[in-house]
Amino acid sequence: MPLKTDALIIRENNRIGESDRFITALTRERGVLQASVRGARKVSSRSGSATSLLTYATLTLTEGKSKWIVTDAKPQRVFFELRDDMKKLALAQYFCELAGVLGPREERADAALRLLLNALHLLGTGEREPALLKAVVEQRLLMEAGYCPDLHACRRCGKQDGGMFLQPLSGLVLCPDCSLTTTEGIPLTAGAVAAWRWLITADEDKIFSFRLSPESLLPLAAASERFLLACLNRGFNTLDFYHSVE
Numbered sequence: 001m002p003l004k005t006d007a008l009i010i011r012e013n014n015r016i017g018e019s020d021r022f023i024t025a026l027t028r029e030r031g032v033l034q035a036s037v038r039g040a041r042k043v044s045s046r047s048g049s050a051t052s053l054l055t056y057a058t059l060t061l062t063e064g065k066s067k068w069i070v071t072d073a074k075p076q077r078v079f080f081e082l083r084d085d086m087k088k089l090a091l092a093q094y095f096c097e098l099a100g101v102l103g104p105r106e107e108r109a110d111a112a113l114r115l116l117l118n119a120l121h122l123l124g125t126g127e128r129e130p131a132l133l134k135a136v137v138e139q140r141l142l143m144e145a146g147y148c149p150d151l152h153a154c155r156r157c158g159k160q161d162g163g164m165f166l167q168p169l170s171g172l173v174l175c176p177d178c179s180l181t182t183t184e185g186i187p188l189t190a191g192a193v194a195a196w197r198w199l200i201t202a203d204e205d206k207i208f209s210f211r212l213s214p215e216s217l218l219p220l221a222a223a224s225e226r227f228l229l230a231c232l233n234r235g236f237n238t239l240d241f242y243h244s245v246e
């Protein structure tokens, strides 16, 4: 039984000398999956252009022996505007790599797909700062995968307002008074704490609708990244590349 599903192409891998393309897609129906696209690299191939990186397409797939095979692909949205800007492209590729690691598998991925599509759209239009989009994508994908910091209150004294220091390994926060004896905390302004609380509790359709001053956005972005890397205990080539062109 073929599977027909909307999908964002989050990785494409073209092997030298082969006309086939191998892709990783974030699909609405089945989450992250790998597939091959026969003859995708032939000039006349329609499915070729619809299965390139950062394309949102309707895919028809059949299950092969070891992986899925794309038998038809119709593009719905190609994020051309991201391909012409090195910084935006680098960040978009990081979003894709993150989705490939944290996205659902063998189950529906409506929320993750909407998150990625909205983030790529806003990245392209420039309506939101890249650092803000990055923090939202990181934290919402982490939440989907079961990771969430506890930003409710200082873990020692219970203080809830003001700036905090995030402990990246535990995901707990300490107020400035209580953090004096540790060295691992990442400083968060009061605005950054409030924004982070918002982005782990807000409804999906409002998640990008906040703004932050640079004084709070930069600490939020830095802490979000440190927390993510600590949770996953790994790095990302696309993230390193983003920082190299940022």
Ligand SMILES: [Zn+2]
Residues within 6 Å of the ligand: 154, 155, 156, 157, 158, 159, 174, 175, 176, 177, 178, 179
């Ligand atoms: Zn405290």
